[in-house]
Amino acid sequence: MGGKPRKTVSSNRREVGAALRSFRKRAGFERLDDVAGFIDTSAVTMGRIEKGEAPIDRANLGVLADKYGLNDHERAALMELARQTRGRRGVFPAFFSVKTRALLELESEASDLLVVNIDVIPAHFQTERYIQALFDGNGEGLPQKEVDRLKSVRMDRQAVLTQPKPPKVRAIIHETALRLPVGGNEVMHEQLLHLAEVCDLPNVEIQIQPAADGAYPHMGISFLLMRLDNDPSTDRVQVESAGDGIYRDRSTTTEPYRLSWERKRVAALSLPASKALILDVARGFAPDPDS
Incomplete structure (x- = not known):
């Protein structure tokens, strides 16, 4: 009984540490030695802070926020995230940019990623041209320079699939x-062939929910569940549906998503049948050899 709360607090500290690591890299400090002196500590201790193995007090957190060039919003969000390590967990708004940064950084340390997507190929499997087409069609009108930056972040995120000791990535995608036809036939043909190739990675499982089946368990919800150290108490859920844009990281709020994923997994096609359907749909987007 006594060990579990400490594990939970350490789990929250990992998010603070991951956010600090991400901001450090953004600021151009590649080595821990470059920043440890800012808070009068050693590189070893700085490394433990970034891994969530050691706490950092509010004053030193403020020093690092200044040195890393955080804006007012990022600084306030980082302080709030640190406050969560003292026992307040549960639900976070999706615009919580520091939370997002921490979770993206932690993906490389995850043991499991469970993904459910309805109308978009999951980010970890997207091709560069598919990503560009999504931004072109989303109506936000972002400058191309910003789109290129976001594309780079998304492509870099895919490195977790083939890193040493990669997470087990299991995805359920609706047909x-x-x-x-995101981006047109050529883009979709390339995207689906890439998705079929990803199916062959030993740490990736992709299942398709067929449209012909009609209703299926827990319709209308897209989410990503991340687990650290094969420990359910570390589960974090990012809900991506427009009507429910929040993060959840308390077991009472993440467990329904794990159960939802299991029900969806049972309802979806088998792995071989899913890959066969992906390739069949890809053929429909293939260029006409006679044209």
Whole structure:
């Protein structure tokens, strides 16, 4: 009984440490030696802070926020995230940019990623041209320079699939995502062939929910569940549906998503049948050899 709360607090510290690591890299400090002196500590201790193995007090957190060039919003969000390490967990707004930064940084340390997507190919499997087409069609009108930056972040994120000791990535994708002509036939043909190749990675499992089945368990919800150290108490859920844009990281709020994923997994096609459907849909987007 006594060990579990400490594990939970350490789990929250990992998010603070991951956010600090991400901001350090953004600021151009590649080595821990470059920043440890800012808070009068050693590189070893700085490394433990970034891994969530050691706490950092509010004053030193403020020093690092200044040195790393955080803006007012990022600084306030980082302080709030640190406050969560003292026992307040549960639900976070999706615009919590520091939380997002921490979770993206932690993906490389995850043991499991469970993904559910309805109308978009999951980010970890997207091709560069598919990503560009998504930004072109989302109506936000972002400058191309910003789109290029976001594309780079998303492509870099995919490195977790092939890193040493990669997480187990299991995805359930609705057939709708395969058939929506994002970017046109050429882009979709390339995207679906890439998705079929990803199916062959030993740490990746992709299942398709067929449209012909009609209703399926827990319709209308897309989410990503991340687990650290094969420990359910570390589960974090990012809900991506427009009506529920929040993060959850308390077991009472993450468990329903794990159960939802299991029910969806049972309802979806088998792994071989899923890959066969992906390739079949890809053929429909293939260029006409006679044209």
